[in-house]
Amino acid sequence: MRFTISSITLTNYRQFQGTQTLNFSFDKKKNVAVILGKNGAGKSNILNALTWCFYGIEVHKDPKAQESGGMPIINVTELATLKPNQSTYAEVLVNIETDIGPWTIKRYIEGGKTALGKMYLDPPKLTVIHPVGGQDKIVEGDETQKLINNLLPEALRNFFFIDGEQLREFFKFSSPQEVAEAIDNVSQLDLVMKATDNLLKYEKQLRKSVKSTTPQLEAVQRQIETLQKKIEGENASLRDLHEEIEKDSRELAQVEDYLRQHNDASVAALQRERDSLEIDVQTLKTHLQDEETNRNGYLVDITPFILLKDEIKTAYQLIQYKVDKGELPPKIKETFVRELIERGRCICGNELIGNAKSELEAYSKKLALSELSEVSISGKTTIEDIFSDIENFPDRIDKFNDKIDRFKEQFGRKMLRLEHISEEIKGHNIDEIRRYEERRNQLVSIINRNKQQLLMRKAGIGTLNSTLEEKMEQEKIELSKDKKNAQLRIKLQLVQDARTTLADTEYVVKAKIRNQVEKSTKENFLTLIRKKTAFKDVLIDEEFNVKIIHSHGYNAINDLSAGEYMILGLSFMSALMTISGFHAPVIIDTPLGKIDDEHREYITTELPKFLSGTQLTLLVTPTEYDTNVEQNVQEYLLTENFFEIMEDESKTTSQVKSHVC
């Protein structure tokens, strides 16, 4: 369903005391709204108000404020005026326009002081008013969240209600796991996964509900249960390992970024050299593996011929001897000879005269030998090729080995340089740099160890799964021995088939969506990026690593500027938005912070065009909204969609008003 926001009304919500309403007009061409406010005035709380209203959560809070508990959800000034036994409330009400008419979404929370003066907050209540059969239906309770999820699923909210800073940092620090999660969310496979889980639980229950009729059946069912528990345990450990790797990888990215951005130019240069060397090392590793595979394949093909060289030579000499003696006549097609005898005339027009016909008839009887000759002659050619291959063997194997040695030598040289870089940084005279380098090395070693463990555990799970499959086959055999179990056997088979199909579906759909996201992110990125010729490709590999391929062929993901990271983030989010199929407004908090002027200019001119038809609200600081940005946005901004948040002198309450030019 497509929707746009027509108004947001805040009542006593955080710093917005009393009731304040922002009315939005929507025009497909003039699709931009601007909310201007200084840092701390309450811009992020407008975004929080939306996520709180829709999903009951405030995701865009300052982490420091979250740790200390921060500002209460009901306006502090309002709470301060309460006497014992008095109460007040906060409410966010959002009116939206959908394809089927207007909706109202309202979240309300009541709080107050007890008789003893202690503060309390009641659980929030959500109300949705939406048109059904031409009339407004008011929904409260369980059904409300379901209605909102139909409008815009919670899992997709981050692609529409966007924190600019998080978006800029997404590809700088996020791990492949986070990219995979975003793609998982957009794949909308939650239902498939829930059904798979519940079918597995039901299958276990089915197995338990039947009394085993033979000791063998009892034993195999016990084994299945044990194996399933083991697999679940192993999968949980696998998830923990994954999380640990992700956490450490994120920290590693931050540590390396610290070194990369360091004021000491020598440290920054060393880290950049290391980035480039690591890409080379990975490429060399792949080349080395490929070349070793090619050499081994060649060895497997040629070894039998080398070992049987003498026998092949004997066969060749035998054929040659037969040819020399004329025992292997040249190959003549049987049909040609028969036609010649029948017609009595050659294709050149000459008649068969004298004994020619009888000689030909005698010759035709030897045709079986002629067929053999064909095989032998082609065998002879093949053997000649084999001889040539055997002769070329030393040269070819030397070429393979030389290439492999060259790769190994380059690999060794680059690894040595990597060690030297680390030593150089560790020897730096600034303590903090040394500490960061030590931590980097620790993290690299922990990540590598955990990755190895991950591989081993995966292999272990593979073995357990094979054993489980065998046991399930045994179970079927045991069940078929007793007619009483016929129905259980059918049920188990049905549930197992459904689970397998759902697992296959999950895998296939995820792969297809990943390809679509990759394609769409690339298109978006190459459209939005300023330096169009600098980059030639955007890739998301099977491990969900995002790569930006520079026109010189290297992966530039670590070398992007803040503006380029923002554009990559926007391109990725936009790809996910499109693929999700949901058409909701896009609200971006501080989209231009820390971005250079050129990209600021580019984003403000290109983004409204790029999201044409989508309601786009920008929450900006006066610094972000400079004269250039103002001029660029003007073309897409309706005057009535320009608001400003003003703080009072005490900076505890804010008012949101139409902007006065």
Place this chain on the structure above:
Amino acid sequence: MASGLEINQLIMETIHENSPSETVVQLILESLQYELDIWNRYISWNEISGQYELIVDRIVRGMLD
């Protein structure tokens, strides 16, 4: 899950392509519909398993008839 989306179509096509039989498709579709009905609601396992029992029983009876 909103209806009519391309992803839903992709999921449905993949289910049909990978299912060994129509009865398996039927079980999957009924399971997904049930999961959609109870989406974001706290339902006890007893109730969920009872519903799965009903779905599987009905399909198996249909197979045996």
